[in-house]
Amino acid sequence: xxxxxxxxxxxxxxxxxxxxxxxxxxxxxxxxxxxxxxxxxxxxxxxxxxxxxxxxxxxxxxxxxxxxxxxxxxxxxxxxxxxxxxxxxxxxxxxxxxxxxxxxxxxxxxxxxxxxxxxxxxxxxxxxxxxxxxxxxxxxxxxxxxxxxxxxxxxxxxxxxxxxxxxxxxxxxxxxxxxxxxxxxxxxxxxxxxxxxxxxxxxxxxxxxxxxxxxxxxxxxxxxxxxxxxxxxxxx
Numbered sequence: 048x049x050x051x052x053x054x055x056x057x058x059x060x061x062x063x064x065x066x067x068x069x070x071x072x073x074x075x076x077x078x079x080x081x082x083x084x085x086x087x088x089x090x091x092x093x094x095x096x097x098x099x100x101x102x103x104x105x106x107x108x109x110x111x112x113x114x115x116x117x118x119x120x121x122x123x124x125x126x127x128x129x130x131x132x133x134x135x136x137x138x139x140x141x142x143x144x145x146x147x148x149x150x151x152x153x154x155x156x157x158x159x160x161x162x163x164x165x166x167x168x169x170x171x172x173x174x175x176x177x178x179x180x181x182x183x184x185x186x187x188x189x190x191x192x193x194x195x196x197x198x199x200x201x202x203x204x205x206x207x208x209x210x211x212x213x214x215x216x217x218x219x220x221x222x223x224x225x226x227x228x229x230x231x232x233x234x235x236x237x238x239x240x241x242x243x244x245x246x247x248x249x250x251x252x253x254x255x256x257x258x259x260x261x262x263x264x265x266x267x268x269x270x271x272x273x274x275x276x277x278x279x280x281x282x283x
Contacts (some may be wrong), residue, residue: 050251050280052226053165054200055146056186056211056235060255061194063236066152075147079103083124086144090137094203103127103145117208120145122151123183128281130204139183146180149188157274166197173200175220175233177240200224211237221248232280239280242266253279 055061062072062213070078070179080103084096106126111118121142128138149169151159178185182203189195200223204210207219221227235241236255242265245252253276262269 048168048170048281049230049283050170050232051229051277052171052173052224052279053232054173054175054217054220054224054245054250056241057178058238059236060234060241061155061158062149062153063255064153064155068121068152068154069150070130072149072153075149079147082144082147084140086141087131089141090133092131092133094131094149116210117206120183120184122205140179141194142216143184143187146188149192151192154192155273157272161273161276162194162197163249165280168281170280171199171224171226172197173202173224174198174221175202175211175216177204179205182206198233211240212247214244214248217245217248217250234276238263238265254275256283 054150080096082230083103084094084099087094087099094239101221103123106123110123110126114122115272121139124138124141124145125135128134137246143255162172176185180188180203182201185203186201189198200220202216202220202223204216209216209219212219217233221231231250232253233241233245233250234253234255235245236257238254242252251268252266253270254263256262256271260271270276270279
């Protein structure tokens with residue numbers, strides 16, 4: 048086995064396939080105000096969807112500017128719920144409604160098969176993702192597509208207020224996994240945030256090539272098919 052630990056990026060690395068059967072990521076994001084409006088109605092707050100759109104559009108901008116890397120839709124919804132005199136319990140539910148689903152059909156082909164094979168072979172797996180989704184939303188999404196149980200350590204930028212390529216987020220993940228002295232691979236699709244960031248802390252890197260197939264030449268390993276990671280990780 049070439050590596051003891053493999054950390055993955057999320058969007059663009061695990062997720063990114065085109066789906067004909069389910070809404071697209073863009074469609075899910077577009078409908079966020081409708082989901083929040085529907086969720087509010089279940090708590091007895093009947094707010095017009097157009098008003099929800101206006102209020103949340105304003106808060107999205109102001110909260111992102113104020114919070115920077117610590118911006119999450121949970122903190123956004125806490126601000127919004129406060130304006131409606133609703134508690135943190137409701138805000139957490141609104142955050143899930145705002146985030147929406149991630150569908151298994153968005154996973155690249157053979158993602159679950161590859162993750163399962165690495166796990167059964169004794170490789171410890173984790174996630175390091177730049178995301179405005181709080182941990183409980185990300186964990187729920189991974190659970191929904193059958194991946195949550197595989198990842199021992201999951202680090203989400205908004206939760207800790209640090210984003211890739213900052214070396215601190217990689218070191219934080221390493222401390223969580225307690226793998227400072229082990230052989231670590233990072234798998235991502237962004238040359239600056241993923242590949243350069245992980246390389247700068249001394250990790251080996253694997254780069255998912257873009258749809259064009261254009262080779263970058265800066266990662267230790269480049270791949271198009273997810274299954275290619277099995278041989279790369281497990282062979283000496």
